[in-house]
Amino acid sequence: MLNEPTLQHSQDCGNCPIRHRAVCARCETDELEVLEEIKYYRSFEAGQTVVWSGDKMDFVGSVVSGIASLTQTMEDGRTQMVGLLLPSDFVGRPGRDGAAYDVVATTDLVMCCFRKKPFERMMLETPHIAQRLLEMTLDELDAAREWMLVLGRKTAREKIASLLSIIARRDASLKLSGAQGTLVFDLPLTREAMADYLGLTLETVSRQMSALKRDGVILLEGKRHVTIPDLSRLLEEAGDDSDGGMMV
Amino acid sequence: MLNEPTLQHSQDCGNCPIRHRAVCARCETDELEVLEEIKYYRSFEAGQTVVWSGDKMDFVGSVVSGIASLTQTMEDGRTQMVGLLLPSDFVGRPGRDGAAYDVVATTDLVMCCFRKKPFERMMLETPHIAQRLLEMTLDELDAAREWMLVLGRKTAREKIASLLSIIARRDASLKLSGAQGTLVFDLPLTREAMADYLGLTLETVSRQMSALKRDGVILLEGKRHVTIPDLSRLLEEAGDDSDGGMMV
DNA sequence: GACTCTCCTTGACCCAGATCAAGCGCGAAC
DNA sequence: GTTCGCGCTTGATCTGGGTCAAGGAGAGTC
Missing domain, CATH: 2.60.120.10 (Jelly Rolls)
Incomplete structure (x- = not known):
């Protein structure tokens, strides 16, 4: 087809x-x-x-x-x-x-x-x-x-935050949106794919996504549309050193 | 010095x-x-x-x-x-x-x-x-x-077995000891270094080493000297497909 | 021989995340 | 509309491995 x-x-x-x-x-x-x-x-x-x-x-x-x-x-x-x-x-x-x-x-x-x-x-x-x-x-x-490092040493919450920050950063560099303020993107992965990436189960992914949403670290519209109101907050949750060194 | x-x-x-x-x-x-x-x-x-x-x-x-x-x-x-x-x-x-x-x-x-x-x-x-x-x-x-894959999906026992099989294999390829039978080598890592490699704690490493010894998968003389009586058994414990594809 | 230091082992207990299970929301098919 | 199915959420419970804690073994030093 x-x-x-x-x-x-x-x-x-x-x-x-x-x-x-x-x-x-x-x-x-x-x-x-x-x-x-x-x-x-x-x-x-x-x-x-x-x-x-x-x-x-x-x-x-x-x-x-x-x-x-x-x-x-x-x-x-x-x-x-x-x-x-x-x-x-x-x-x-x-x-x-x-x-x-x-x-x-x-x-x-x-x-x-x-x-x-x-x-x-x-x-x-x-x-x-x-x-x-x-x-x-x-x-x-x-x-x-x-x-x-993510797989071996981070908690489930940190793993999710790490993945989100990677996607957000790569996405931002593609769109060359200089506006550091709020990042918005669509998750290109299902919960199961995220779990496979992070060495978690899809239930844990779902729970941690809900928790990050509840805590205001991310905003969710539907299941896939994500807004990051404060990138540094997300990076903090990811356990990364301050602002991640912005490597390209 | x-x-x-x-x-x-x-x-x-x-x-x-x-x-x-x-x-x-x-x-x-x-x-x-x-x-x-x-x-x-x-x-x-x-x-x-x-x-x-x-x-x-x-x-x-x-x-x-x-x-x-x-x-x-x-x-x-x-x-x-x-x-x-x-x-x-x-x-x-x-x-x-x-x-x-x-x-x-x-x-x-x-x-x-x-x-x-x-x-x-x-x-x-x-x-x-x-x-x-x-x-x-x-x-x-x-x-x-x-x-x-080891970090994300394997159990502690499988992780230890994976590490041992990697060291055994690399060691064997250096010594060009063709004798497949029993492999003998000295662990070049402390329990803590093994833990850092595998995303575990040193206590868990120690426990799993003891368990593998108890079950006859490995023999231990002292803390570092290891004998593998049956490599295929070890690979099985590592969760690797049969005989590991022998990549060099 | 006693002391110390490093590396390791073992036990008791606890918790993050896995597992098992039920159900929701929404788009597609009819 | 109804039904189906997929992706997802949420709850209840279980468990592998982490944490805390107490030694043991061996090598080096005095």
Whole structure:
């Protein structure tokens, strides 16, 4: 019912929305031309699986719009989300055949994919790509390690506040809304997905969301629409040092 | 009481014990010669801090021998280890001034350091270094994500079994002891360090170690000397799928 | 041999968050 | 309209691991 060749997105890298943040960010115009030859777009509906852990993956790519998640599952069904992929984030690992995690579209999703073999060849010839990929991977490693602190040592309330502040911050940086005052956004995750991210049950997520609402840390309209009246208050609840160092 | 220029380690990269696994693994002889000019060795005693989170870090480097750990700390003192650095692992981030974590010598430690600025310059000129660093960073990201599953979803017993199996496996791959039968090693971590790694308290670590011993999953001589009579049994206790995919 | 210090073990008790269970709200299908 | 189903909330109860507390084992020092 979908997955016909998706043309609504610019075939032209020049006016791609993630042009300046994705793995191609440092490429020159001529380098982009080579990339355009091996790239293609794919769309997924919310809930669809992009690749299954262990499956052969013959492409790598960037999230253009929407959100995807990386998930690990144990045999008995326990699952842990290990990555949240926002627009411009990179999917796949050059130099490895199988996917290491399930990649699932959390919202409707558009990806810009490159066939793996030609992409690997290009990485060797085009230092701009390898450099940018290294930088992005180091950033993801930092994020993963920050998340280890959340998973290992924070309380349920702090975990929720941490997740909200991350989403709020990333969202704000996309919308470039400078107004520090009140942040407003729609949660892109179900309570269950939040639980999988935070190593909690969905009941605990729900209870803590209600508690943060009751205490005025957040405002909720419906289940997903969130307003943060005071970001520093939220960061305090997250247990982060004062104003979080505003890393980009 | 130490830190005099340490000369007991080969100044010569040619017979360096981590030559083929570290960031310099892919370098040619002439590239090594350039590296030798900007490298120097530093030694640390067990317990010493290599760098404090937030401090300026004007070098990057490799662990030559011993074990170091990356640790994050919250204001109230809760700490989480976010990385365990074994020989050949890389420390520091090119392109960033401050250290993101505390780096602590868990055992006596020798590092091969490079001044950061010249190293960064070399990375641009020597693709072999950047390529290897990307590969290592991707491996660390995978390890961090595997650890997120441990932290988020495993029970205390499974966490301990996971840590033991990781140490056993890495240790076995260093010693290239092909004998799958019984693995024997010394724990390089105190109970407290294990707790910091696993998001537990040291009491729980101690209790679960005793339980695994009581159940015959491990044998303990003293507090640190561990024998694994049956690795597959341990992996089962860790909740890992059968024989763990033997990744190197 | 006694003292001390660090690392570890073990017990008793408690609580945050898991589990089990019931029900609400709302959009889609008919 | 009614029904269904999904995502979510809330309550009642249970429990794994945290917390508090009291030692034990071994190595180093005097």
